[in-house]
Amino acid sequence: MRVSSPQGRFAADAALVDGAVCIAAESAGKHLFVELAGDRIVHVHLGLIGKLDVLPAPAPPPVGEVRLRLQNDNAYADLRGATQCELIGPSRRAEIVGQLGEDPLRPDADPDRVWARISRSHRPIGDLLMDQSVLAGVGNVYRAEILFRHRIHPLRPGRTLRRGQFLALWSDLVELMGEGVRTGRIDTVRPEHTPEAMGRPPRKDDHGGEVYVYRRAGMACLVCGSKVRTEVLAGRNLFWCGRCQRRG
DNA sequence: GGAAGATGACAAG
DNA sequence: TTGTCCTCTTCCC
Numbered sequence: 619m620r621v622s623s624p625q626g627r628f629a630a631d632a633a634l635v636d637g638a639v640c641i642a643a644e645s646a647g648k649h650l651f652v653e654l655a656g657d658r659i660v661h662v663h664l665g666l667i668g669k670l671d672v673l674p675a676p677a678p679p680p681v682g683e684v685r686l687r688l689q690n691d692n693a694y695a696d697l698r699g700a701t702q703c704e705l706i707g708p709s710r711r712a713e714i715v716g717q718l719g720e721d722p723l724r725p726d727a728d729p730d731r732v733w734a735r736i737s738r739s740h741r742p743i744g745d746l747l748m749d750q751s752v753l754a755g756v757g758n759v760y761r762a763e764i765l766f767r768h769r770i771h772p773l774r775p776g777r778t779l780r781r782g783q784f785l786a787l788w789s790d791l792v793e794l795m796g797e798g799v800r801t802g803r804i805d806t807v808r809p810e811h812t813p814e815a816m817g818r819p820p821r822k823d824d825h826g827g828e829v830y831v832y833r834r835a836g837m838a839c840l841v842c843g844s845k846v847r848t849e850v851l852a853g854r855n856l857f858w859c860g861r862c863q864r865r866g
Numbered sequence: 867g868g869a870a871g872a873t874g875a876c877a878a879g
Numbered sequence: 880t881t882g883t884c885c886t887c888t889t890c891c892c
Contacts, residue, residue, distance in 0.1 A: 648874075682886075
């Protein structure tokens with residue numbers, strides 16, 4: 619695989635692995651590990667604004683700030699804006715993975731370990747869901763949407779949830795996130811709640827999916843019609859429906 | 867043309 | 880809690 623850094627910031631490391639055989643590419647939570655021959659691993663974390671575009675070959679001249687380009691005869695991948703792009707070894711990867719909680723996308727994930735953390739915590743469930751050492755991979759969109767789908771108020775302390783409630787939430791995450799991987803979109807609205815089914819005019823989303831509350835502050839809840847609320851929690855915008863999602 | 871914001875995470879105070 | 884980093888898009892003049 620050809621490895622380069624048109625923007626330059628990864629250039630020194632790219633030169634070290636240019637031409638190496640790619641053995642595997644796998645994710646753990648929000649981390650991507652591209653494993654190359656010789657125990658060399660490219661570790662990528664997109665952060666808030668990073669993007670990885672994977673397109674068919676041939677690769678055109680790079681446009682914009684392409685920090686990493688991976689390329690073979692079939693396809694190329696351009697990385698922009700990532701918070702992490704570094705060359706690491708197996709021990710560092712093990713360290714990163716070891717700090718992560720359970721990833722709903724992995725078949726071997728153990729929901730009981732997640733429940734053990736949540737059921738003992740006084741922290742809001744909306745906070746726990748974003749904690750990568752509890753649940754790996756869930757971000758701001760899935761947090762808002764999964765809580766809405768289960769009618770759980772985001773500020774409820776983790777320990778006030780019932781076990782059955784959590785297990786339902788977990789299996790829903792497994793399904794929703796799996797679908798997100800397959801489709802490349804985050805669609806969380808059940809068929810019976812789509813604007814068409816509710817007799818409302820269709821709407822356009824700017825993040826590539828249909829959602830209940832995420833970034834819909836001030837708009838009407840798709841289910842009950844009351845205004846979607848928002849509040850900044852730990853520096854992130856939180857969204858929920860005050861009527862559908864009870865605190866108690 | 868410029869500001870604001872965005873699916874994140876960390877350090878500093 | 881605030882500031883910082885990374886890049887691009889959207890919206891407003």
